[in-house]
Amino acid sequence: MLDASHALIGASLAKLVPNPYLALPLNLGLHFVGDLIPHWDFRTRHVQRSKLTTIALSLSDAGVGYALGWWLFAGSVPLQMLQPEG
Template sequence: MLSTPHLLVGAAIARSIPNPAISLPAAFVSHFLLDMTPHWDGSPSAPYKKKVIGGAALDYALGATIIFLISRGYPNQPIILLGAFLATLPDFISILFRHVSRLGKIGILKKYHKYHLKIQVNVRFSIGVITSIATSLVALAFLAR
């Protein structure tokens, strides 16, 4: 799934569950549930073109900016931002795994990466965008309440 829905869901979880000992791990786990949801993310594969990297950076910046602006003034804004980041951390772990060859020798990371790839439910753009927008809107409703 794109970063913006992951970020928004992680932020919404951190906003909705007051105990960070519960909300932050839940935000991390939410990543896998969203990856199991039919989605479109372009299925980028290495080596990444500049256009793909730029699009991913824009996507991430969009989600992070929306969350930053909505959560301004919330007493737990740092936790909300951390929840958003943790909801995207699984992708960063996979990116590191792909690009740091020494990590490929660590068995648990190999299994993690294989699992992360296996659970993806990629669908065509027209359907995947609908699930991404719907997920984002629900998360926004929880974040902005």
């Protein structure tokens, strides 16, 4: 599955379940459920494409997913709970 899809699924679950102790195991399970849905990817083992191109495509995909997730759900999850207490 594309990284963008995984990022959006994870961000959606984080919005619905803001407790990270519950969201993490749920997200791990949801990851495998999402992979059951037929989808396409960048064919990272494609021999006629350079490694640099494959890496650039993968990073672009991940960046788009994270940017969309941040844009859609920014402020929904209290990120200060992830900071160490000091």
